[in-house]
Amino acid sequence: MVIINDILNCDIDLKNSYVAIGAFDGIHRGHRELIESAVARAKANNGKAVIFTFANHPLETIDIRKAPKLINSREEKVHILASLGVDYLIMQPFTKDFANMDPEYFVGHVLKNIMNTKEIFIGFNFSFGKGGKAKTEELKKFGEKYNVLVNVIEPVKINGEIVSSTIIRDRILKGNLEETNLFLGAPFLIIGEVIHGKKLGRVMGFPTANLKILNKIYPPFGIYGGKVLIEGEHSERSAVINIGKNPTLKPGEQSIEVHILDFNGDIYGKKIYVRLLKYMRNEKKFNSMEELKSTINGDVKNWREFLKEENNGFSS
Numbered sequence: 212m213v214i215i216n217d218i219l220n221c222d223i224d225l226k227n228s229y230v231a232i233g234a235f236d237g238i239h240r241g242h243r244e245l246i247e248s249a250v251a252r253a254k255a256n257n258g259k260a261v262i263f264t265f266a267n268h269p270l271e272t273i274d275i276r277k278a279p280k281l282i283n284s285r286e287e288k289v290h291i292l293a294s295l296g297v298d299y300l301i302m303q304p305f306t307k308d309f310a311n312m313d314p315e316y317f318v319g320h321v322l323k324n325i326m327n328t329k330e331i332f333i334g335f336n337f338s339f340g341k342g343g344k345a346k347t348e349e350l351k352k353f354g355e356k357y358n359v360l361v362n363v364i365e366p367v368k369i370n371g372e373i374v375s376s377t378i379i380r381d382r383i384l385k386g387n388l389e390e391t392n393l394f395l396g397a398p399f400l401i402i403g404e405v406i407h408g409k410k411l412g413r414v415m416g417f418p419t420a421n422l423k424i425l426n427k428i429y430p431p432f433g434i435y436g437g438k439v440l441i442e443g444e445h446s447e448r449s450a451v452i453n454i455g456k457n458p459t460l461k462p463g464e465q466s467i468e469v470h471i472l473d474f475n476g477d478i479y480g481k482k483i484y485v486r487l488l489k490y491m492r493n494e495k496k497f498n499s500m501e502e503l504k505s506t507i508n509g510d511v512k513n514w515r516e517f518l519k520e521e522n523n524g525f526s527s
């Protein structure tokens with residue numbers, strides 16, 4: 212997948228493009244359907260599957276007070292999109308100029324002239340151009356004029372609710388990891404570089420790869436069961452993860468701590484890709500390192516047990 216950082220200043224010659232357009236924060240089930248449609252049509256027509264998304268959330272430019280904390284960092288977004296079979300990823304900076312672009316210019320110049328777009332794929336509630344006033348109907352009108360087929364993807368519903376980045380943010384903050392992952396269509400992902408901590412984990416017998424907490428949405432503090440891929444490896448390992456304040460050994464410091472099961476190695480500076488699969492318990496303050504140690508031991512046992520049962524088909 213080739214990343215294009217500004218389509219208005221780019222010398223890559225896009226031909227025969229099938230373009231999925233959206234902010235795509237979280238890359239949920241609705242986004243996936245839209246992107247899969249673009250990828251399938253590109254394949255069927257020997258074209259290129261292109262994603263047109265933004266380097267920053269549009270609301271950061273339009274109305275900063277309404278800008279949400281994001282579900283994905285830029286790196287996470289790129290990583291997920293790369294797994295969906297896309298040829299080109301446009302990460303357009305959503306500037307004031309871009310926000311004020313005339314809708315007809317967007318279709319006629321950006322999509323048609325620059326990108327050679329054959330078809331676009333947008334969500335049912337898509338709006339674009341100056342003031343976000345142009346909706347799907349207007350886009351279709353310009354599409355006809357410039358010979359760009361506009362495919363509007365119907366809302367994806369789960370349990371009667373329309374899947375959206377907004378309801379997923381709500382579920383994440385409420386600590387409902389099950390619905391978060393269901394709506395995302397994939398487990399909640401955290402990518403980060405392993406940094407140095409207080410070196411107490413190894414003393415306790417549970418070394419933890421530490422990640423920085425970034426300015427984005429995380430599930431509430433607590434202990435989670437998950438899987439982790441270490442940069443350079445080809446398969447995931449099981450892991451127990453603490454997102455929190457580490458009140459027992461390092462009060463006041465917030466971090467994500469990943470203890471990788473059946474692993475021993477130096478991975479400082481490496482990237483790890485953590486997928487949260489199950490919420491296990493609250494983070495607690497213990498009276499001693501011994502108490503903390505035996506509780507973590509129990510977490511590891513519980514997580515192994517859960518994965519074993521899942522493999523045997525006893526649990527979904």
Ligand SMILES: Cc1cc2nc3c(=O)[nH]c(=O)nc-3n(C[C@H](O)[C@H](O)[C@H](O)COP(=O)(O)O)c2cc1C
Pocket residue numbers: 407408409410411412413417418419420421434451452453456457458459460461468469470493494495496497503507510
């Ligand atoms: C699965 C797991 C659960 C943990 N639970 C807690 C907890 O409930 N309370 C707490 O204070 N520390 C907890 N910790 C410990 C801290 O997250 C951290 O690992 C420890 O302070 C060592 O930090 P270091 O990596 O900087 O050496 C847990 C760690 C793991 C791996």
Ligand SMILES: Nc1ncnc2c1ncn2[C@@H]1O[C@H](COP(=O)(O)OP(=O)(O)O)[C@@H](O)[C@H]1O
Pocket residue numbers: 405406407408409410411412413414417418419420421469470471472473474475476477478479
């Ligand atoms: N099973 C493991 N899980 C996580 N990290 C491990 C493991 N085994 C070895 N390590 C290494 O040890 C480091 C964590 O040890 P720890 O004593 O907790 O140090 P720190 O406080 O710097 O995180 C990790 O960053 C990694 O390089």
